[in-house]
Amino acid sequence: MTSPTHMTLAEARDALAAKKISSVELTQAHLTAIEKHNPALNAYVHHTPEIALAQAKASDERRASGSIGLLEGIPVGIKDLFCTKGVNSQSASKILTGFKPEYESTVTTNLFREGAVMLGKTNMDEFAMGSANITSTYGNCINPWKRADAPEKQLVPGGSSGGSAAAVAARLGFMATGTDTGGSIRQPAAFTGIVGIKPTYGRCSRWGIIAFASSLDQAGPMTRTVRDAAISLQAMAGHDPKDSTSAVQKLPNFEAIIGAGVKGLKIGIPNEYRIDGMNPEITAAWDKGAAILKAAGAEIVNVSLPHTKYALPTYYVLAPAECSSNLARYDGVRFGLRVMDDGDNLNDMYEKTRAAGFGAEVKRRILIGTYVLSAGYYDAYYKQAQRVRALIARDFVEAFKQCDVILTPTAPSDAFAIGDNQDDPVAMYLNDVFTIPASLAGLPAMALPIGLSKAGLPLGLHLIGRAFDEETVFKTAEVIEREAGFNFAPAGY
Amino acid sequence: MALTDKEVQHIAKLARIRVTAEELPHYAKEINGILKWIEQLNEVDTKGVAPLLSVSDQVLPWRADVVNDGNQQEAVLKNAPNQQYGCFAVPKVIE
Numbered sequence A: 001m002t003s004p005t006h007m008t009l010a011e012a013r014d015a016l017a018a019k020k021i022s023s024v025e026l027t028q029a030h031l032t033a034i035e036k037h038n039p040a041l042n043a044y045v046h047h048t049p050e051i052a053l054a055q056a057k058a059s060d061e062r063r064a065s066g067s068i069g070l071l072e073g074i075p076v077g078i079k080d081l082f083c084t085k086g087v088n089s090q091s092a093s094k095i096l097t098g099f100k101p102e103y104e105s106t107v108t109t110n111l112f113r114e115g116a117v118m119l120g121k122t123n124m125d126e127f128a129m130g131s132a133n134i135t136s137t138y139g140n141c142i143n144p145w146k147r148a149d150a151p152e153k154q155l156v157p158g159g160s161s162g163g164s165a166a167a168v169a170a171r172l173g174f175m176a177t178g179t180d181t182g183g184s185i186r187q188p189a190a191f192t193g194i195v196g197i198k199p200t201y202g203r204c205s206r207w208g209i210i211a212f213a214s215s216l217d218q219a220g221p222m223t224r225t226v227r228d229a230a231i232s233l234q235a236m237a238g239h240d241p242k243d244s245t246s247a248v249q250k251l252p253n254f255e256a257i258i259g260a261g262v263k264g265l266k267i268g269i270p271n272e273y274r275i276d277g278m279n280p281e282i283t284a285a286w287d288k289g290a291a292i293l294k295a296a297g298a299e300i301v302n303v304s305l306p307h308t309k310y311a312l313p314t315y316y317v318l319a320p321a322e323c324s325s326n327l328a329r330y331d332g333v334r335f336g337l338r339v340m341d342d343g344d345n346l347n348d349m350y351e352k353t354r355a356a357g358f359g360a361e362v363k364r365r366i367l368i369g370t371y372v373l374s375a376g377y378y379d380a381y382y383k384q385a386q387r388v389r390a391l392i393a394r395d396f397v398e399a400f401k402q403c404d405v406i407l408t409p410t411a412p413s414d415a416f417a418i419g420d421n422q423d424d425p426v427a428m429y430l431n432d433v434f435t436i437p438a439s440l441a442g443l444p445a446m447a448l449p450i451g452l453s454k455a456g457l458p459l460g461l462h463l464i465g466r467a468f469d470e471e472t473v474f475k476t477a478e479v480i481e482r483e484a485g486f487n488f489a490p491a492g493y
Numbered sequence B: 001m002a003l004t005d006k007e008v009q010h011i012a013k014l015a016r017i018r019v020t021a022e023e024l025p026h027y028a029k030e031i032n033g034i035l036k037w038i039e040q041l042n043e044v045d046t047k048g049v050a051p052l053l054s055v056s057d058q059v060l061p062w063r064a065d066v067v068n069d070g071n072q073q074e075a076v077l078k079n080a081p082n083q084q085y086g087c088f089a090v091p092k093v094i095e
Helices: A009-017 A023-041 A050-064 A106-115 A161-170 A186-192 A226-236 A282-293 A308-329 A346-357 A360-373 A378-399 A424-434 A436-441 A470-484 B005-014 B024-043 B073-077
Strands: A044-047 A075-079 A119-121 A175-180 A196-198 A218-223 A265-270 A299-305 A405-409 A445-452 A460-467
Touching: A009 A023, A009 A196, A009 A226, A023 A050, A023 A075, A023 A119, A044 A161, A050 A119, A075 A106, A075 A161, A106 A119, A106 A175, A106 A226, A119 A161, A161 A175, A161 A186, A161 A218, A175 A186, A175 A226, A186 A196, A186 A346, A186 A445, A186 A460, A196 A226, A196 A470, A218 A226, A218 A405, A226 A445, A265 A282, A282 A299, A282 A405, A282 A445, A282 A460, A282 A470, A308 A360, A308 A378, A308 A424, A308 A436, A308 B024, A360 A378, A360 B005, A360 B024, A378 A436, A378 B024, A405 A470, A424 B024, A445 A470, A460 A470, A460 B005
Parallel strands: A075 A119, A075 A175, A265 A299, A265 A405
Antiparallel strands: A044 A119, A175 A218, A196 A218, A196 A445, A405 A460, A445 A460
């Protein structure tokens, strides 16, 4: 048998059930792999081997007594912005240096209730702001994939959930949690050849997740297969009275829909996503996805999402506005960093703490957000953006009158090198051009790999579903996964 | 309409982030670049469109008006950079 870390989550679940392996053995195999590979990747930034082994042991005991959760004994990674009791949770920011929450986020509580084992906390862009995992206080996370024509170059894993993506791709966890505000689960999934789903806004409780933009933030799983994503989302999601935007809708059995096929489904291809100068490899991957679904009995229909081009600028008004408000709490009073000199007053302390504690991208977004919310500019920027957001959401409602699920590329390119796209913030923002519209509309959306580029890097497709219809996304994704047969791991892992 | 260095300084003051004189032109240039790009939103005709505040059509839930948590002083103060007498300690506010 190859290393047990190379199984899928579902295979590991079955091996545990068949008593072919124990959770302690599975966990130890992952801890060994992390020790070996993590120094080159910087995917895990806080290691919790003692917690992992204790949880694994407890899981094996529960199993012996017949109590088996959905993720019983399964080792996973947790993105650094989930508050985990007694374990550093810093949203990869210097301003939360040493912060150890006294409480557990709802999502991690749910995961532990279902038997998951925490290997550690994963790297990310600071406060989830970024598309390359290059703004982390822990340093860059490195993509385990290498370009065939330039293997010496370090590539980004995407962002913001770059550490979770790199960990899952490098077989350092069966699943890792991500959060997605404008594409932070889906774009890194695409860059690392894995599956990532951002469920409908409200499916996963935001309680205990360090906030970036509250009207957009949503947690979801990152895994190596569609089935694994379904199992994991089942464990993470569900109504939570502690989050007033948590959805009351009942959770369907996501795994049960896997394999249902796409016969008779209508797949929407939005005209507006064919952007000028699009990378031909991305177009080819998109066409391949549509051809697979058509061959499997789905009908391909062209749909229109007329306000697509305004989604990015809308997002870059609303997300900074919400972040400037959410991040006001980091002031050196209640937690994290405090910077002040003798004789400083309260304002000096606030200003020095925030100047030293936030990185450049976070400061830029707080400043933009403060400006668009300031007196005199609120209507021109913030309100106008909210109105355009309404039009973007309406576009999807119209499109879903003609189709059941929408197929698009995930990102405009394969993974780029560290240093690329860094001179101009707007160039970096364009990475999320295909993922942001679904975020603004609060719709479920999944990234999954379909093949490799000429450079030998993963290319991803993106499926957007109706609100609370993750099931159609899952069953469509599974057909693409099965027919495309993507079965590649980064070399050396 | 581009923001001047002085205006950026004012925004930084509102955001309680200290920005040095040397950093100002850099921030001003980047912020102006982003704002210019954002201005394309003005092309969109939004007459009669209500601003979207939340994608959820759920009515905010009510809960019973009862104490359901508390007595957590130690936990609340645990991460404080400076605490005294069971309170968060900050520089003197009143002279």
